[in-house]
Amino acid sequence: MASSSTVKADKATPAWKIPEVISENVDVSLDVSFNVVKLLDEGATIPFIARYRKEQTGNMEVDKLREISSLVEELKTVESKIASVSAVINSQGNMSQSLNASLRNARTLHEVELLYAPFKPGHKGSLAERARKLGLEPPAMKILDGRLVALKQFINTEEKGLSNEAAVEIGIRHIIADFISKDKDIMNEVRRLCTNSNVTIETSQSKTTSKVKADKENEKKVKDFKKPKDQSYKFEQYFDYKIPVKYIQSHQVLAINRGEDKKILVVKVIIPDFVKNKLTLFSHRKWIHHNTCDQARILIQKSVTDAYDRLIQPQMSRLIRSDLTKKAEKESILVFASNLNSLLLTPPVRGKTVLGVDPGFSHGCKCAVISVTGQILDTFIVHLNYKSQNTFEDQQKIIDAVNKFRCEVIAIGNGVACRETEKAIGNLIQKKRFNVRAIAYCIVDECGASIYSVSDEAKKEMPQLDPSLRGAVSIARRLQDPLSEFVKVEAKHLGVGMYQHDISESRLKTSLDSVVEECVSFVGVDINTGSECLLRRIAGLNASKAKQIVECREKNGAFLNRQQLLSVKGLGQKGFEQCAGFIRVLHDFNDPDIRQKCEETAEPECDSEVSAKSGRGRKRKAGTTRKAKKIKLDENQAPNPLDMTAIHPESYHIAMSFLKELGMSVLDIGQSRFIDRVTQEVAVKGVEKLAKSFEIGEPTMKLITDALSKPISYDIRDSFDKPLFKEGVTAIESLKVHQKLTGRVTNVTNFGAFVDIGVGQNGLIHVSQMKEGLKGHSGLQLGDHVDVEVINIDIKRQRIGLRLIRLTSS
Incomplete structure (x- = not known):
């Protein structure tokens, strides 16, 4: 005991x-x-x-x-x-x-x-559990130990399963087989054997689907029948398919799983006989010894065979499928995350008035003119792509809007009627129908725009606007500031991956939400202009805290500095620590009023006082003093220039000490003279030496110097590829094999990358068609501009095969 x-x-x-x-x-x-x-x-x-x-x-x-x-x-x-x-x-x-x-x-x-x-308590209906209820477990365990058992003593002619000696033997075998199938050594061995053998996946078309398809092909009621409603044509490549488990790709696993779920495919895991033979020998060595009686030997041998055929082999098939699915989901989620990261970090098109166009046929093209600050200036509907007698008048509406508001860019959604709208806009530009000096157009990803247009957020933001026109507003704003607009849509609706419906929704959401949080945080958000949607995505904040911040802003006016966040209800010291570095409080310190206010509320404070209050600062030898004073800004009244940088408040005392040694004023942060002085100091002394001087870690010192050596307008997104402004319009029918084109990557998968080449249908660069030296498909990211060559065209199936020539930008 x-x-x-x-x-x-x-x-x-x-x-x-x-x-x-x-x-x-x-x-x-x-x-x-x-x-x-x-x-x-x-x-x-x-x-x-x-x-x-x-x-x-x-x-x-x-x-x-x-x-x-x-x-x-x-x-x-x-x-x-x-x-x-x-x-x-x-x-x-x-x-x-x-x-x-x-x-x-x-x-x-x-x-x-x-x-x-x-x-584990067995299922009440299992063969082993039924035998146990009949009292056959004790004799079964004796036989597994190699001992002789008189089976006749368990016969009960009135009890099913005990009616004769053969029935008793079968029950005992079921119990032994169940025990063997749950043995840890056996399962470890079978997994090892399966890993080292050529296990394959075989798929075929289900008989039910085949019959349905045959019936539909014979049906003559619909003349122009192209695609059967059962959608089985999508899985034709798997109707007679066989591939070793070790070579199957994640996208193939997810496609096969979907085909099986839709009852279109029959999937089998083929484990070679080699595994059964080896496992049988392993089992015999474990349970059959020199002193095992003949009766026990025979029953154990039969039980091992039964255990493998009925329990172990099916269990391993399920386990192999499960492992493949988990691996495929993990890889697919990584692709989603990478694509989403690239999409969210698309550089904004700043300082331009944009005409957003949500294309359509019968319901027309919804248009919205958006100012450089994102304000709605005008909305209207035109029919550019539908047979209408008012085509000229509708074109004139576009021309008048562009000329009146001096639009510089036309953003066209990439949905239905995109190419027809693109052609109409392109013709107007080519004919120089606009009075503005320079006008260009750009195709914008509109995934999720329709979902956003009917959301509560859109209703709150644009209550008087028709939902159809809200989509045009979103398209224009997506060009001006992609991150601010995309965060209004749930990440899974942004069309940045494949097979998302075949992946664990919770795992996908967790991963994508994490990517959104990272992108928003690293870009930074101005607390006085950021929307509630944007604020809630900052690390350390959530929906309720973001709402409190907005309400506080509306009630008390603009935030003057980061420290005022601590007055927001529900945002404690821990939340402040997590979010403060990612929030910006922007002010124009060239403005005399702001500069004077900051100077009036500043008070000198010695380093020792700062160290005592903050627990940080530079250490000083005993008995030494220092005349240099550090500026401490009154956190309740004054703006703080450091709040415009990525420096965390916990490191402000280091930044101030650094600037004191440079003889620079914190009020001049962002100015060219200031940046040149910081850059020069770093070049002369180096980050490592500076870090030792201030007795802090090198990464923190580098973060401080990097932040101080960049203009206030610096945006990490500026290093990514700009949106593609296109000049020509092409149809898929006009493409030719070996034709060379320039395009933009719109999606990246494990088997290749999809590229918009301006013909209304994305082409696919298969991994086999990617030039060596570009790290295969992992070297391409969503948004990359590429030069490609057309290698095949299937107009009927709307498929375009491409070969990657080179990246035109990185």
Whole structure:
């Protein structure tokens, strides 16, 4: 009993620590792993860790931090599973020291499930459970031990399953087979054998779908019948398909899964006989020994065969499919995340009045003129693409709007009637019908615009505007500031990946939401102009806190500095720490009034006082003093120039000390003379020397110097590819093989990249057609401009094959 009590006491405590497992699996040092896990447990967000805790993470990138965060959650789930399984086994009185040790050392849910399998209550309808209810488990265990059992003593002619000796034997075999199929050693061995053998996936068309298709092909009621309603044509390549598991791609797995769900495909996992033969020998060596009686030998051999055919092989088939699906989902989510990141970081087109056009046929093209500040100046509807007697008048409406508001760019949505609208606008530009000196047009991704136009956010923002016109407003604003507009739409509706309906919705949402948070945070948001949608995406904030910020702004006027965030209801010190560095409070310090206000409320403070209050600052040898004074801005009344930078408030004292040594004023941040002086100091001394001088980490010093050496208008998105402004219009029918074109990547998948080449249908660069030296498909990102060559055209199926020549920009 003492031993049992000891087992129960530590049943739920894993023998491993999460940081140790992270260190082993993600290839980071134990110290870094411990720091990251600690930060995550304390509630730190990934953007905050990535930017402001580089010393603790070893300059770890966001993608790796996200991977660690996901692994931490998985390991916590394993911890919870170990605790619940231990509790169940203990309640049964079946816990042993060896089992407890195995449970405590298990690191995956699969390992825990294998250990729990022999003790899990069986399904009431299973053959083994039925046999157990008949009292056949004791003789079954004796036979498994190699002992002789008189089967006749268990015969009961009035009981089904015990009517004769043969029935008793079958029941005993079912129990032994069930025991073998749940044995941890057996399952580990079969997994090893399957991994090292040529397991294949075979797919074929289901008989039901084939019959439906045949019936529809014979049906003559619909003359121009092209695509059967059963959509089976989409899976034709898998109607007679076979591929080794080790070579199957993630997109193929997801496509096969979808075809199976729709009852179009029949999928089989073919495990070679080699696995069965090897596993049978392994099982015999484990349970059949020299002293095993003949009766037990025969029954065990039959039970092993039954266990494999009826239980183990189907279980392994399910496990292989499950592993493939998990891997495919993970890879697909990574593609989604990468594409979304590129889409959100599309550079804005600033300082231009834009005419947004939401194309349409019968209902016309919805148009909206948007000012440089995003205000709606005019809205109207024209019919450019529909047979109408008013075509000339409608064209004149476009011309008048462009000329009246001096629009510089026309943004055309890429949905239905896009190419027809593009052609009409292109003709007007070519004929110089506009009086403005320069006018261009651009195709804008309108995915999710229709969803946004009927959302509560759109109703609140544009209450008097018809929903159809709201889409045109969104299209124009997506060109002016893509990030601010895209965050209004749930990420899964932005069309940045494939097979999203075949992926775990919760996992996809978690990953995409994380990417949105990172992009918004790293770009930064002006707290006095940022929308509620944008603010809620900042690291450390949420919907309720963003709402409180907006309400506070509306009630009390514009925020003067970051410190005033602490007065927002519900935003405590922890939330402030997480979000402060990503929020900007922009002021024009060239304005005499603002400059005077800042100077009037500034008060000198010595370094020692700052150190005492903040717990930070430069250390000084005992007995020494320093005459230099540091400026402390009255946080309740004055703007703070540092609030316009990416420097976190916790590092303001370092930034101020640095500027004091340079003899520069914090009020001149962003000016060219200021930037030149900071840049010169960094070039002469180097970041490493400066970091040692201020006794801080090199990453923090680099962040401070980088922030101070950039203009206030600096935007990380400026380094990405600009939107593609096109001049010509082409139809798919006019394409020719070997023709060379320029296009823009609109989607990236595991099997290739889709490119908009301006013909109304995206072309596909398959991975096999990507030039060496560009890292295959992983070298292309959504938004890249590329030179391509047409290699094949299928007008009937609207498919265009392309070969990548080169990236025209990076």
